[in-house]
Amino acid sequence: MKFATASSLIFSCALALAAGSAARAADPEVVISSTGGAFAKALQENFYEPFTAATKIKVVRVDTELPAQFARLQAELKTGSSAFDIITAGPADLIEKRDLLQPIDCAKLPNLAKEGIEGACTGWGIIRTLGGMVVTFNKEAFPKEKPSKWADFWDVKTFPGPRGLPDTGDREWWVPTMALLADGVPADKLFPLDLDRAYKKLDQLKPHVAVWYKSNDQAQQALRKGDVVLAMVVSGRAVGVMKEGHPIDLNWNQSIRDVGLWAVAKGTRHPEAAMKFLDFFLGGAKAHLAFANVVNYDTGNRSSLELVPEAERSRRIAYPENLKSQIVPDYKWVAENRDKLRERWNEWLLK
Amino acid sequence: MGTVHHRPDIAADSPRDLSRLVGLLLILPAVALIASLFVGPVITFLLRSFEGDASPFEQYTRLFGSDIYLRVLIRTLVISFLVTLTCLVLGYPVAWLLSRLRGWKLALLALFVLLPLWTSVLVRTYAWTVLLQRNGIVNSVLTGLGLTDAPLRLLYTDGAVVIAMAHVLLPFLILPLWGSLRQIPPEFRSAALVLGASEFSIFRRITAPLSAAGVGAGCLFVFLISLGFFVTPALVGGPRSMMIGTLVSQQALDALNWPFAAALSAVITAVVLMAMPFCRRLFLVTRAEG
Numbered sequence: 001m002k003f004a005t006a007s008s009l010i011f012s013c014a015l016a017l018a019a020g021s022a023a024r025a026a027d028p029e030v031v032i033s034s035t036g037g038a039f040a041k042a043l044q045e046n047f048y049e050p051f052t053a054a055t056k057i058k059v060v061r062v063d064t065e066l067p068a069q070f071a072r073l074q075a076e077l078k079t080g081s082s083a084f085d086i087i088t089a090g091p092a093d094l095i096e097k098r099d100l101l102q103p104i105d106c107a108k109l110p111n112l113a114k115e116g117i118e119g120a121c122t123g124w125g126i127i128r129t130l131g132g133m134v135v136t137f138n139k140e141a142f143p144k145e146k147p148s149k150w151a152d153f154w155d156v157k158t159f160p161g162p163r164g165l166p167d168t169g170d171r172e173w174w175v176p177t178m179a180l181l182a183d184g185v186p187a188d189k190l191f192p193l194d195l196d197r198a199y200k201k202l203d204q205l206k207p208h209v210a211v212w213y214k215s216n217d218q219a220q221q222a223l224r225k226g227d228v229v230l231a232m233v234v235s236g237r238a239v240g241v242m243k244e245g246h247p248i249d250l251n252w253n254q255s256i257r258d259v260g261l262w263a264v265a266k267g268t269r270h271p272e273a274a275m276k277f278l279d280f281f282l283g284g285a286k287a288h289l290a291f292a293n294v295v296n297y298d299t300g301n302r303s304s305l306e307l308v309p310e311a312e313r314s315r316r317i318a319y320p321e322n323l324k325s326q327i328v329p330d331y332k333w334v335a336e337n338r339d340k341l342r343e344r345w346n347e348w349l350l351k
Numbered sequence: 352m353g354t355v356h357h358r359p360d361i362a363a364d365s366p367r368d369l370s371r372l373v374g375l376l377l378i379l380p381a382v383a384l385i386a387s388l389f390v391g392p393v394i395t396f397l398l399r400s401f402e403g404d405a406s407p408f409e410q411y412t413r414l415f416g417s418d419i420y421l422r423v424l425i426r427t428l429v430i431s432f433l434v435t436l437t438c439l440v441l442g443y444p445v446a447w448l449l450s451r452l453r454g455w456k457l458a459l460l461a462l463f464v465l466l467p468l469w470t471s472v473l474v475r476t477y478a479w480t481v482l483l484q485r486n487g488i489v490n491s492v493l494t495g496l497g498l499t500d501a502p503l504r505l506l507y508t509d510g511a512v513v514i515a516m517a518h519v520l521l522p523f524l525i526l527p528l529w530g531s532l533r534q535i536p537p538e539f540r541s542a543a544l545v546l547g548a549s550e551f552s553i554f555r556r557i558t559a560p561l562s563a564a565g566v567g568a569g570c571l572f573v574f575l576i577s578l579g580f581f582v583t584p585a586l587v588g589g590p591r592s593m594m595i596g597t598l599v600s601q602q603a604l605d606a607l608n609w610p611f612a613a614a615l616s617a618v619i620t621a622v623v624l625m626a627m628p629f630c631r632r633l634f635l636v637t638r639a640e641g
Binding site for chain 2: 071074162167210212214225226227338339346
């Protein structure tokens with residue numbers, strides 16, 4: 001208990017400092033946690049500042065790493081109240097970490113029906129960013145035939161060269177999923193994952209994997225430097241390297257869905273302001289377009305897609321032709337089997 | 352590691368009692384601070400390892416029931432040992448040189464030793480990834496000189512982990528060792544030379560035994576800090592370079608399973624506590640023989 005109290009105390013102090021002022025409790029505000037860097041800056045410019053201008057509700061921006069965010073939230077809830085109002089979560093988190101979250105009444109978000117894509121509100125979160133784990137490759141390494149499916153990772157004759165796979169994020173189900181797709185399992189028969197079959201297939205690939213990247217920055221660096229010529233990378237980061245002018249390309253075929261959501265923290269001190277922000281976030285097509293251009297993911301806003309110029313559509317996952325072969329995992333199964341999946345992954349990696 | 356064989360005679364005379372009392376009072380704030388903000392929370396956290404749905408030993412049953420955790424524990428010990436050995440081989444000559452230098456030369460060399468301590472571990476580790484990557488500086492030099500035909504695989508290996516960790520931890524070995532080497536009176540060396548001893552025998556019979564306590568302290572520092580490392584193995588190591596710290600952070604942050612994270616921490620803490628008296632004995636024996 002002492003640990004939790006002390007750390008939440010320290011964290012609250014840090015939070016007060018980060019906010020830059022000791023805001024009076026009476027001031028309307030909403031505390032939003034997301035990953036930092038260019039991503040948080042794009043959120044700030046396109047959503048937080050316009051939201052404050054429109055509603056007079058101040059947004060306190062907290063930049064975190066996602067695992068640290070949940071650890072803090074858990075520690076704070078042990079002492080009663082949480083400093084966060086809105087947090088960032090993955091689809092499986094919404095199930096697995098439900099006791100840290102507050103349900104969202106989708107009916108109270110008018111912009112959802114007006115501008116949201118289908119399934120933009122799940123009752124526990126709303127879609128913030130939409131992307132996928134995609135086949136990413138170096139165009140110069142494969143001048144003739146281009147890799148277009150996960151099975152091509154195993155075809156070292158047609159596509160020679162070092163491969164890169166994630167050892168970060170949700171790799172404990174991403175990687176077995178791509179292995180099963182490569183082994184010919186149909187998309188609708190993937191879940192529950194046959195882990196024995198997946199790891200047997202992965203045994204063959206292991207010697208050709210030069211980089212097991214631990215962060216998305218590392219994956220981008222390996223692609224730029226040619227340390228890998230074929231990799232599984234999250235689409236926003238792959239598009240990012242393409243935009244820099246490197247000879248990198250991606251294929252949307254068999255992309256594995258990767259969604260970021262906003263969720264409301266349990267014990268939020270500003271529930272009304274949080275709901276107002278979520279509704280505000282669902283609207284505003286132009287803001288979504290500007291945001292998507294910076295972060296290279298699509299969002300849960302339907303109308304912004306129509307504003308994208310024809311030439312850029314090949315880089316946007318939300319387009320029907322790019323989205324049609326996307327694999328949508330059984331998040332419930334993933335959430336329920338997370339421990340088993342993680343243990344199996346560690347065990348295999350150590351072999 | 353300094354062991355006091357001859358205790359100061361604590362007689363019953365009052366001034367001495369008073370100074371002892373003052374001494375105790377003076378260390379009280381530091382002890383209170385460490386006890387309340389460090390020891391207390393650590394013990395509270397370790398006690399959580401006995402939380403479980405079925406039995407208080409649930410976490411430990413899981414830990415010892417699968418061989419991943421023991422394998423990672425052994426790997427952690429082996430890597431930490433190799434890092435300590437590398438630091439000793441690289442650090443001893445530097446510490447010896449430091450103990451011989453005076454004036455601005457000493458200041459300059461000491462600065463070189465201390466400088467890395469002022470740079471973040473993350474920055475130093477990233478520097479190693481730049482040096483060791485496939486198209487990095489080391490490989491360019493090797494292929495440029497015609498020593499290798501194709502780039503060697505240097506990054507993402509256990510070797511990279513050992514080198515990068517040794518670089519980060521080197522000052523922790525050099526500083527205590529320098530302290531103990533500096534205390535060897537220079538007259539010993541002069542006397543030995545007068546008596547016709549060779550440099551090797553001076554090292555073997557004077558310098559080595561008299562610096563054993565420093566070696567012990569330095570090695571223990573490096574070894575213990577190595578055991579908890581996870582940033583460096585994560586960045587420059589291969590998929591198999593997993594250390595117990597990686598697993599603890601995985602459980603504490605990704606899985607939010609604090610009881611299991613506590614059980615893993617408890618096991619490594621137990622290993623350290625068991626290793627300490629052994630290390631002490633090892634170096635005391637060396638010292639006594641000298």
